[in-house]
Amino acid sequence: MWKIKPPVEFAKETRYRPILESLVPPDPMSQFHLRRGSPEEEFPDLARNATWMGRILTPAMYRRQFNRCTDSGVIFDDVIRVGLEEPGDVSGPVSVGCLAGDAQSYILFCDFFDRVIEAYHGHKISSQTPESDFNYDNLKGGDDLDRSYAVSCEVSVVRGIEDFSFPTHCSRGERRQLLTLARTALQQLQEELPGRLLPVEELTLDQQRELMLTPPSCVQLRTGVARDWPDARAVWVSTDGSLVVLVNLEDHLKLVSTQDDANIAKAFQSVCVNLLKLEALYKKLRHPFIWKQQLGWVASSPAAVGTGLKTSVLLRLQHLPQHRRLQDVLKRLRIRMDKTESPALYCVSNAATFGPSEVALTQLVVDGVKLLIAMEKRLECDGGIDDLVPTQK
Template sequence: MPFSNTHNKFKLNFKSEEEYPDLSKHNNHMAKVLTPDLYKKLRDKETPSGFTLDDVIQTGVDNPGHPFIMTVGCVAGDEESYTVFKDLFDPIIQDRHGGYKPTDKHKTDLNHENLKVGSQPAAGPGRGQRGGRDRHGEGETGRGEAERALNSLTGEFKGKYYPLKGMTEQEQQQLIDDHFLPLTPWPLAASHSRHNDNKSFLVWVNEEDHLRVISMEKGGNMKEVFRRFCVGLQKIEEIFKKAGHPFMWNEHLGYVLTCPSNLGTGLRGGVHVKLPHLSKHAKFEEILTRLRLQKRGTGGVDTAAVGSVFDISNADRLGSSEVEQVQLVVDGVKLMVEMEKKLEKGQSIDDMIPAQK
């Protein structure tokens, strides 16, 4: 179903300067890039499905930004958004992804054998589907195709599908308690491993992107978590390819997702680790930056650490492969655990401060 762009046609009756949003108090990449001239240049353009500039920037206009995190402030409604509105997206992508240029090419590597193990991240990327759309234009047809595809998974990936509208309150609360369903849930599908009770492989449908694939487990078997993710993701992609809806991917952007921050791999490999001493060290933030890692609370991006337990994950998405990004997490967490042990003994870690990765 195409986007309804009737509102945009009407707005073109007004002058560009009358419609240009007030971004003076905004802290996001969109607000840094968008100018009155650029707005005027792009405001009458739309993708084949009807996605417009105002649709692209609406989230960044409505949400001025996070006080501590530089948010993106725009979304792509479909694959063509990144081409039609490239004058806006290209500088945002370059700013958000450390100088990634419009001519750069992304690397993809889903061979889990290439990972050198050492810790326990849980991989959770998003995926967009060609022939459908990201969440902003998905609708019932695309969701039905996703449901049928996921229900055809077999072996260790076979599981139960939970339609949001059909879940009982008890089922919904259990999924929230298991960290499988966001507090403000979108329709989802959860495909659980049949070999254990840990629900170690699941898929959300229409959460932020068309699909979000998650592999996770307790303990330190990083190799198994990443193997399950890679194999499961490739099986899902194969099913969608046969149905004529391959994942959106190109040489420049890698996997194409709704938010420019997730372009490339769309992967966040996170480890929950307790760092009571290191987290109080004056150079904790610098160490994370040098290791190309980021921290958040175990409850999500806007949560604080509880009991000095942090969710440590890769900061990069674009320009390096899945294996390379998870490897940074594995190696970085290992180093930080070693630092924590030294600090616990009252020893200095000055000689362990890493060079910039």
């Protein structure tokens, strides 16, 4: 939504400004002159909505958010639009069903966002600052997974940049400024880790596929994440292939390290080292990464608050996916397992990003993958796995 431009000043306006300002209504939404009904008339149909937004949002909560608007023009209907466009499936994993338009959204609509974050991540928000740990030496294991089952791994982390709206709401100008900042920071990073920045609009379809870039989905187009695609989108690739940085795709920044030998420790180290370097470079450019005291690092999705970290391993499994206790095991391990296009390959990753530190979340995946492999081996020999089921972590 566009920000309201200040009116042209006239002499009389300067003279009578105190009187004019006293007539400004306290409701900021009145500036937009939206033809909206009452909160009761505008409340969305959530009868078949399977997202956390659909489960949590009530008419009373909607009424409290209805007339609020962030400084950049984000209203509550902008926040919940993605959950209305993509209501989810009862049989599948529950998505958050909402996206923040800017960092202020997490403050202005906190009574809604806090409930969604707690429900999705299974962790209570408190006044304490979330724990953070980028010391990759604290990770135990991760470089010794059984290659007969572990095919590859990926560690990624997302970051939002202070003073800019998130992808659902930012303008072309903001997006281009973000690309300029990224180009400046990555040029300085190249002094230690050589690489090159590739604008998406200059890449062929084959090159995009090689970089694992997929065309924007219908939902991304409808919610504005892919607006003006591929303008001001870019991919930075290190010369040695150890790191990829995505600029202005789903978030402002996303660092990705992939290892074909499933060496999680090496991928995690690459992300930690280069993320801290970029954090220092962005601070130097006076646009630090967005941090909220009670939430940690925040980006557009509540599913990524806290650490923004995702560690995933591609596993080759034949027997375990059909076992009756699998979902119970995954819940206890606090990891998730998703199907891939190949019937025998499954992607195992951390279920949440908020609560534990970066090292602790990666450790959950390392330990969980090792246990899943042990269970698969037991099932291959027609053995039972009940004695291997862990207690709740």
